Amino acid sequence: APDAGRHAQNDGCRTLSLSAHVGFDSLPDQLVRKSIKHGFCFNVLCIGETGIGKSALMSSLFNTNFEDAPSTHFLSSVQLRAQTCELQESNVLLKLTIVKTVGFGDQMNKADSYQPIVDYIDAQFEAYLKEELKVIRSLFSYHDTRIHVCLYFISPTGRCLKTIDLLTMRSLDSKVNIIPVIGKADSISKAELEEFKKKIMSELISNGIQIYQFPTDDETVSEINTIINGHLPFAVVGSMEKVKIGNKMVRARQYPWGIVKVENESHCDTVKLRRMLCTNMEDLREKTCAYYELYRRCRLEKLGCRDIGPENKPISLQEVIEAKRLKFFLEMERKEEEIKQRFVQRVNEKAAMLEEAEQQASMPVCLEFVF
Numbered sequence: 154a155p156d157a158g159r160h161a162q163n164d165g166c167r168t169l170s171l172s173a174h175v176g177f178d179s180l181p182d183q184l185v186r187k188s189i190k191h192g193f194c195f196n197v198l199c200i201g202e203t204g205i206g207k208s209a210l211m212s213s214l215f216n217t218n219f220e221d222a223p224s225t226h227f228l229s230s231v232q233l234r235a236q237t238c239e240l241q242e243s244n245v246l247l248k249l250t251i252v253k254t255v256g257f258g259d260q261m262n263k264a265d266s267y268q269p270i271v272d273y274i275d276a277q278f279e280a281y282l283k284e285e286l287k288v289i290r291s292l293f294s295y296h297d298t299r300i301h302v303c304l305y306f307i308s309p310t311g312r313c314l315k316t317i318d319l320l321t322m323r324s325l326d327s328k329v330n331i332i333p334v335i336g337k338a339d340s341i342s343k344a345e346l347e348e349f350k351k352k353i354m355s356e357l358i359s360n361g362i363q364i365y366q367f368p369t370d371d372e373t374v375s376e377i378n379t380i381i382n383g384h385l386p387f388a389v390v391g392s393m394e395k396v397k398i399g400n401k402m403v404r405a406r407q408y409p410w411g412i413v414k415v416e417n418e419s420h421c422d423t424v425k426l427r428r429m430l431c432t433n434m435e436d437l438r439e440k441t442c443a444y445y446e447l448y449r450r451c452r453l454e455k456l457g458c459r460d461i462g463p464e465n466k467p468i469s470l471q472e473v474i475e476a477k478r479l480k481f482f483l484e485m486e487r488k489e490e491e492i493k494q495r496f497v498q499r500v501n502e503k504a505a506m507l508e509e510a511e512q513q514a515s516m517p518v519c520l521e522f523v524f
């Protein structure tokens with residue numbers, strides 16, 4: 154790219170000199186600038202029984218206030234509640250949506266507790282698909298609500314997973330990245346916690362439940378991610394309050410016997426979880442796209458769309474739409490014909506009835522019979 158400002162006359166020809174290096178190696182910088190300008194979005198789904206500490210953990214992780222009124226224990230079915238906020242760190246904007254379950258595990262019959270959650274995740278995929286298939290679409294400005302990560306809160310019983318945990322995680326593991334966390338981990342002793350973690354992982358494996366694995370193929374994070382994968386599930390503690398320790402205010406839980414610091418890695422894994430979420434956000438978003446692809450594929454196949462037709466011939470979307478339209482048109486024609494025939498048949502039946510009635514009316518009345 155010539156710099157109009159810097160040129161010299163040479164034998165009547167202008168020699169232009171470059172003001173800076175120009176090459177396609179500036180593409181990543183352009184992408185970074187564009188992404189920063191556009192901002193990022195990240196959607197977290199928190200599943201866990203009422204009062205397990207979902208809001209407190211979210212507030213602690215993102216250093217903001219996600220407090221809302223305590224949920225009732227008397228809902229007849231599980232509901233989902235979403236809250237969106239915009240966060241800024243340096244010049245990076247993050248549109249964060251926290252969705253949490255309300256009334257999870259409070260019903261007498263818990264067999265279908267996972268269904269509203271599955272429906273919610275599918276509804277976000279469906280909304281994205283609808284936007285994608287629009288003629289005039291605006292995916293760039295579209296608020297993508299697909300769930301990027303699901304934090305599954307396990308009660309700190311120290312024993313084993315409950316049936317509802319296994320059922321829910323199994324029904325979600327093909328739709329969303331699941332990261333299991335042990336809620337209110339300050340209520341379980343250190344030795345018990347290690348045993349509990351092992352028990353949870355062995356139960357997940359024996360039940361064939363796939364949880365999210367932090368990627369180990371990128372050498373910059375492979376070492377830490379391998380270590381953390383071996384430490385799952387995270388034992389988390391959350392707090393809405395800040396306590397003065399020394400001359401600093403820190404997020405903590407104060408008890409008669411001492412203070413649990415949310416940010417202290419020897420007290421709990423909350424900071425580890427935050428670090429892992431932040432450093433693997435892009436991977437979580439990519440894996441969500443892979444889950445969405447699966448949903449999209451099933452959905453389009455159900456609608457009759459195929460890439461390959463008979464004899465392995467590729468089919469274009471246009472052909473599929475044309476074929477659908479033709480099928481619909483033929484079906485409408487068949488229905489119209491059916492309605493027409495039914496109408497003619499009914500008219501004929503009525504005409505026959507009228508004729509019969511007329512004939513009866515014109516018959517001579519037998520007086521003998523009358524008297």
Ligand code: GTP
Binds near residue numbers: 222406
């Ligand atoms: P619902 O919206 O009602 O389902 O609650 P939630 O799961 O969002 O729990 P929330 O964060 O509102 O916390 C419920 C109660 O548990 C509050 O009294 C919190 O102070 C307490 N709590 C939250 N996190 C922890 C924790 O890590 N340890 C302990 N011991 N208590 C906690």
